[in-house]
Amino acid sequence: MKILVLNSGSSSQKSALYEILGTLPEHPPTPAWQGKIEWDGDQADIQAQNSQGAQLEARLKVASRSNAIEQMLDTLWNGKVRAVSDPSEIDVVGHRIVHGGKEFEEATVITPQVKSAIARMAVFAPLHNRAELEGIELIEKRLGNLPQVAVFDTGFHSHLPEAAAVYPGPFEWLAQGIRRYGFHGINHQYCAGRAEQLLGRELNSLKLVTCHLGNGCSLAAIRHGRSTDTTMGFTPLDGLMMGTRSGSLDPGILTYLMREENSTGKHLDDLLNTKSGLLGISGISGDMRQIVASMKNGNPRAKLAFEMFVHHLQSGIGAMIAALGGMDALVFTAGIGENSPELRAAACANFRFLGLKLDSAKNVPYSVDQDISLPGSVVRVLIIRAQEDWAIARDCWRLVSVKSSERADAS
Numbered sequence: 001m002k003i004l005v006l007n008s009g010s011s012s013q014k015s016a017l018y019e020i021l022g023t024l025p026e027h028p029p030t031p032a033w034q035g036k037i038e039w040d041g042d043q044a045d046i047q048a049q050n051s052q053g054a055q056l057e058a059r060l061k062v063a064s065r066s067n068a069i070e071q072m073l074d075t076l077w078n079g080k081v082r083a084v085s086d087p088s089e090i091d092v093v094g095h096r097i098v099h100g101g102k103e104f105e106e107a108t109v110i111t112p113q114v115k116s117a118i119a120r121m122a123v124f125a126p127l128h129n130r131a132e133l134e135g136i137e138l139i140e141k142r143l144g145n146l147p148q149v150a151v152f153d154t155g156f157h158s159h160l161p162e163a164a165a166v167y168p169g170p171f172e173w174l175a176q177g178i179r180r181y182g183f184h185g186i187n188h189q190y191c192a193g194r195a196e197q198l199l200g201r202e203l204n205s206l207k208l209v210t211c212h213l214g215n216g217c218s219l220a221a222i223r224h225g226r227s228t229d230t231t232m233g234f235t236p237l238d239g240l241m242m243g244t245r246s247g248s249l250d251p252g253i254l255t256y257l258m259r260e261e262n263s264t265g266k267h268l269d270d271l272l273n274t275k276s277g278l279l280g281i282s283g284i285s286g287d288m289r290q291i292v293a294s295m296k297n298g299n300p301r302a303k304l305a306f307e308m309f310v311h312h313l314q315s316g317i318g319a320m321i322a323a324l325g326g327m328d329a330l331v332f333t334a335g336i337g338e339n340s341p342e343l344r345a346a347a348c349a350n351f352r353f354l355g356l357k358l359d360s361a362k363n364v365p366y367s368v369d370q371d372i373s374l375p376g377s378v379v380r381v382l383i384i385r386a387q388e389d390w391a392i393a394r395d396c397w398r399l400v401s402v403k404s405s406e407r408a409d410a411s
């Protein structure tokens with residue numbers, strides 16, 4: 001089965017093609033093809049590569065987002081990085097959908113009703129859900145009537161207990177859809193399954209805290225394989241300090257700025273999403289690599305940004321441990337979580353009182369998924385590579401295989 005995955009972000013678009021022969025492999029296979037676009041005004045940087053090692057990098061003028069995606073997908077069946085000889089070889093396309101609201105707990109085959117629901121949820125995540133709908137429509141236009149599957153970033157958190165999900169504002173908010181949804185669920189769930197494999201223990205018996213630390217950052221408290229609390233909320237702005245996003249702050253700051261400086265919603269949205277976090281504090285960058293490098297060069301604002309990031313992360317981990325009533329393993333994943341030994345060491349330092357002992361010889365940049373705690377550590381510490389695209393491909397495989405076997409049974 002050839003599975004194409006489209007994973008759209010607000011300023012980037014990742015894509016991968018997986019080829020599954022026979023049964024589903026236990027570990028993520030190398031994609032047959034990968035593509036990426038990063039937007040920069042009306043220009044886009046397009047990268048593509050196939051599993052034979054052929055690569056393409058181009059900076060192109062693009063008329064629209066869809067046009068850029070079309071150009072990236074063209075490399076999949078045309079030119080030197082091609083991985084299929086014809087688009088009709090693709091069996092199913094999976095999409096990461098950021099907001100599924102309360103309606104979608106599980107991955108689902110896309111129908112006109114599902115598309116309408118994704119469009120309805122766009123009021124909660126306008127940039128993401130609209131971009132994802134464009135991706136679905138582009139595939140309909142280019143590849144015709146093949147099955148498409150939606151996998152929701154909110155799905156894994158859809159069983160949060162009410163005490164964690166309901167905001168302490170007016171009760172009527174809940175009926176309006178204002179509640180904690182949580183995001184990054186595709187990767188938090190994948191990490192839970194991978195932790196089960198690495199620890200050799202049943203997921204049902206584990207209390208896990210997963211730390212997804214990339215450009216966006218969130219934690220999940222996972223008990224019996226289910227998300228029981230998480231730091232992102234109604235939007236992906238809540239919770240931890242991030243690259244350019246503030247995370248949680250006193251809502252009184254916003255009403256103060258609206259009252260005293262006539263700040264508009266649009267201005268505050270921009271401030272909190274793109275000019276805050278590591279970038280806002282350091283004034284240098286939202287990229288942790290540059291923060292750590294500047295901190296080592298003695299830059300005091302980079303040092304403050306790093307220390308604040310650690311402080312908010314530790315507070316969040318503490319809250320997740322309290323929600324779980326314990327912690328068997330702490331999992332680090334995504335760009336910062338996988339690659340920054342400094343950050344992992346700093347984050348773990350205050351949890352020594354729980355018997356967590358990091359192995360400094362193993363706490364190095366990512367090589368493979370592994371346990372980086374000492375043998376006597378009461379709490380295990382794991383690094384797990386984020387594999388959202390593979391997690392989406394697996395859901396596509398399961399849904400489409402079930403459909404085919406149902407068809408076979410019926411005939």
Ligand code: ADP
Nearest residue numbers: 214215216243286287288289334335336339340
């Ligand atoms: P996204 O959330 O967009 O998928 P990633 O998971 O790729 O992003 O994470 C991107 C972040 O990872 C970058 O902003 C950067 O701060 C961080 N990062 C990547 N490599 C390193 C590294 N070697 N050390 C520290 N941070 C890193």
